[in-house]
Amino acid sequence: MPTKPAGTLYRGREGMWSWVGHRITGVVIFFFLLVHVLDTSLVRVSPEAYTAVIGTYKNPLMALGETGLVAAIVFHAFNGLRIIAVDFWKKGAKYQRQMLWTVLGLWVVVMVGFSIRHLSLAFGGH
Amino acid sequence: MTATIQSPRSGKIQPKYRRNGGSKGNFEMLAWLFMRLSGVVLVVLIFGHLTVNLLVGEGIHAINFGFVAGKWADPFWQFWDLAMLWLAMLHGTNGVRTIINDYAEKNATRLWLKIVLYAATTVIIVLGTLVIFTFNPCPVANGVQLPGGFCPAP
Ligand code: HEM
Numbered sequence: 587m588p589t590k591p592a593g594t595l596y597r598g599r600e601g602m603w604s605w606v607g608h609r610i611t612g613v614v615i616f617f618f619l620l621v622h623v624l625d626t627s628l629v630r631v632s633p634e635a636y637t638a639v640i641g642t643y644k645n646p647l648m649a650l651g652e653t654g655l656v657a658a659i660v661f662h663a664f665n666g667l668r669i670i671a672v673d674f675w676k677k678g679a680k681y682q683r684q685m686l687w688t689v690l691g692l693w694v695v696v697m698v699g700f701s702i703r704h705l706s707l708a709f710g711g712h
Numbered sequence: 713m714t715a716t717i718q719s720p721r722s723g724k725i726q727p728k729y730r731r732n733g734g735s736k737g738n739f740e741m742l743a744w745l746f747m748r749l750s751g752v753v754l755v756v757l758i759f760g761h762l763t764v765n766l767l768v769g770e771g772i773h774a775i776n777f778g779f780v781a782g783k784w785a786d787p788f789w790q791f792w793d794l795a796m797l798w799l800a801m802l803h804g805t806n807g808v809r810t811i812i813n814d815y816a817e818k819n820a821t822r823l824w825l826k827i828v829l830y831a832a833t834t835v836i837i838v839l840g841t842l843v844i845f846t847f848n849p850c851p852v853a854n855g856v857q858l859p860g861g862f863c864p865a866p
Contacts, residue, residue, distance in 0.1 A: 609811065613798065620832060623797065623840045625782075630843050632779035632851060638771040640775050649772075656766075659758060666751045700767070705842035712866030 608665050611658040618704055637706050645654045650709030653701050664689040743806050748805040757796040771856040781849040781862050790844055797840045 596602055628636040655698035665696060668685045680684075718724040739863040766772055783789040808829055850863035858862050 590845060610771075612804065612807045613811065619800055619804060620836055623836045623843075627839055627843045629777060629780050629847060630851075632853070632858045633856070636780070637776045637860065643775075644772055656762065659762075663751075663755045663758065667755065670748045670790075671804055680723055704771065707773060 598614040600683050604665055604686050604689075605667070608662060608669070611672070614655070614658050615662060644708065646709050649705055653697075653704055656700055656704070657693075657697050660700075661693050664692055714726065747803060747806060754796070754799055754803060760792070761796060766785060771784060777860050778862060780847070784844065784847050785849065791792045794841065795842055797844070798837060799846075801833055801837050 625639045626636075629640050643652065665686070668682070669691050671685060672682050765775060784793075809826060812822055812825045812829065816825055848861075850857045850861045852861075
């Protein structure tokens with residue numbers, strides 16, 4: 587009878603999933619950055635062209651997208667600091683799991699704050 | 713007779729035991745280090761960017777041509793944005809390079825994906841840098857001031 591492979595310290599656990607999350611958020615942010623430099627470049631075309639393209643960022647649907655993007659950046663940033671701690675701090679590898687939960691906790695706190703502020707601006711007008 | 717065995721990672725490895733064949737130098741190690749150093753700086757630059765542009769005052773509603781003109785009138789924000797552009801693009805490009813190396817198995821596929829990646833990176837860094845330094849708050853086309861610009865009183 588084939589049995590499931592025994593778990594390892596890495597596969598299917600916090601270490602692996604944080605790596606998956608870090609990789610996906612990294613790529614998403616990179617592609618957004620390409621677009622974001624292009625839209626900002628419109629300040630060299632004309633004030634109206636820039637204000638028009640920025641206007642598209644101000645509708646409520648886009649605000650949800652922006653919130654998702656900020657969520658990706660904040661996760662990547664905090665988890666990136668965790669990776670750095672794993673690599674450079676003597677006890678980093680030992681506490682990598684606890685640090686991941688700290689990252690997720692901080693991420694929730696920051697994102698609740700950001701979402702309230704940004705979405706109420708976008709949906710409420712002011 | 714005693715043979716001296718150098719401790720691992722002391723850097724004093726006999727050339728024939730080096731894994732990188734000596735040709736690539738320390739490039740991969742420096743890239744690894746750069747990801748970490750740029751990461752720390754990017755946390756400050758990006759969180760500052762998001763706070764100033766989205767959280768304070770009227771948030772996203774305040775962003776328009778005048779907002780950008782106001783920021784780039786100050787060399788501090790020009791330098792901030794320049795550093796953020798270069799570090800984020802180089803960090804992101806190196807990250808995507810790693811991902812290409814991981815998943816693209818054919819030599820030709822890896823080569824082409826990297827050519828496209830480096831071309832895009834070059835265009836974006838050059839364009840972004842030019843935009844920051846050639847920004848004109850009072851743009852003029854055919855001798856006429858464009859509407860929405862900020863021009864000195866005549
Ligand atoms: C906010 C601050 C940031 C921090 C602290 C950070 C940190 C890191 C670290 C430590 C790595 C791992 C490198 C390695 O494994 O050798 C990494 C990978 C990566 N980062 Fe960032 N980063 C940040 C911002 C960004 C930005 C703005 C982008 C996009 C432009 C980005 C894109 C990537 C990509 C694509 C990878 C590769 C992921 C992989 O190999 O799985 N990062 N980052």
